[in-house]
Amino acid sequence: MIIKEHRDEILSYLEDSSNFSKGNCEKVFIPENEQEVIEIVNMCNAQNMPLTVSGAGTGTVGGRIPTQGSVISVEKLNRIINIEKDRAVLQAGTIVNNFLAEIDKIGSFYPPFPTERNAFIGGNVSTNASGEYSFRFGATRKYVLRVKMVTGAGNVIEIPRGKFFADKNGVIKTDFLTVKIPSYITPPIKCSAGYFSSPGMDLIDLIIGSEGTLGVITEVEVMLIKKLPDRFIMIFFLPSEDRMFEFINEVKQKFIKDMYTFEFFDNASLFFLRNDFPEIPENCCAFYIESTDTTELMERWLELSEKYNAIDVWVGGDPKSYQKLIDFRHRLPENINAYFRKLKITKISLDIAVPEKNFRELVTLYRKFSRESGIQTVLFGHIGENHLHFNLFPVDEKERNIARQIYLSCVEKAISLGGTIAAEHGIGKIKYPYLRMMYGDGGINDMIMIKKTFDPKGLIGRDNLFPAELLFQK
């Protein structure tokens, strides 16, 4: 086991991809096997020392940043234990990119990986990550077959999918614990807000998306599918957003079974890509689509582009142009973050998704705020899943106050429309007030009871999902 205690060795564990800046910790433990994980958790229990689980630190909500106590980093638990055509067993610290490269060699594919492929598989399971293919294949949850975890109490538990279910009273009984699932129901859309809950649910789904609050995941078994067939990417540059919903509806009606990815970039987002891709037309918005590669389909897509008066259409068919368009998609979040970091402007970013029938209403609200607030905004992301990232960049305190108000209004709207306040990035240490708005005090109390079942002393992942002091209220 490696133990880091010097300030300069610890600093990198006090950050992730969020702006959360209250990181503080005494030690970083880096175990090299499960036995060492157990020892660390037991020692923390004996000393009443809070322990925060760290993956690769690519999270965007401060989840792996400790506020007190110590960190356990799974970076050395990085072994690919076994790979078969349809499944793989991985230690939690396996880097997603390495895993994808290995399974590619045997013609298999793991669909839910996030855009950030330096993340660890354990981090992906803990946040229920989703990515460019989740429009077609769903999020991480759907692919997790088994989880092995050292609970906050120091017990090793192994949960295969399909073994432990909630009964009609919402109670899951096993030989190692009895737990009552939350009384709320997680909206049946892309969602990473709080513990998953659904009548008759499988225990494994409580662990997936629990953001390091129940224990240290050491090993996961995931389902693989066959390598995808040949595909091309197209980017349609449309002259305005006026016919956006007409376009979305037509695409979904006519092409959905052949599509893999369906993303959107507004004109303001394209600004951040022009340095890398100077040929992007002016004054337009873009739809990014990955489709099965057939001549017949290509012709139908081009007909569609004519119907909507596309200013330009880019096609990535051969490996080089395909990769160029993948880069187009991936560069945006990085470029936006780099640009505003330089200007020392902190973005306020929404991660809301709503049911399809209410999506237009939410986008109309975003557009009203972009027009009326005077604050610089961008709108981009997973339009196929009714999930766009609406980012605001306030330049001073006055704008920051307005942006916070806008955030609140959008959250209220999303909840009223049956949506989620966190579709893929989770809650971490920064979105508790909105989680509370979504599920109420009753829902938060249900989560606290669950946490105490796995972690009676409330030591693991403190301040994730809800503030630690709520755990100790009488």
Ligand SMILES: Cc1cc2nc3c(=O)[nH]c(=O)nc-3n(C[C@H](O)[C@H](O)[C@H](O)COP(=O)(O)OP(=O)(O)OC[C@H]3O[C@@H](n4cnc5c(N)ncnc54)[C@H](O)[C@@H]3O)c2cc1C
């Ligand atoms: C440029 C960029 C693009 C991104 N794109 C996407 C995207 O497309 N989709 C998406 O969903 N996310 C995306 N993210 C967010 C991030 O990549 C995911 O949330 C990812 O799953 C985090 O994994 P990680 O290993 O970095 O976890 P960390 O950031 O280290 O931790 C995240 C949370 O998981 C917990 N955790 C980590 N490992 C374990 C473990 N072994 N046991 C228990 N708890 C654990 C931590 O305590 C923390 O609460 C993006 C981030 C960036 C910077």
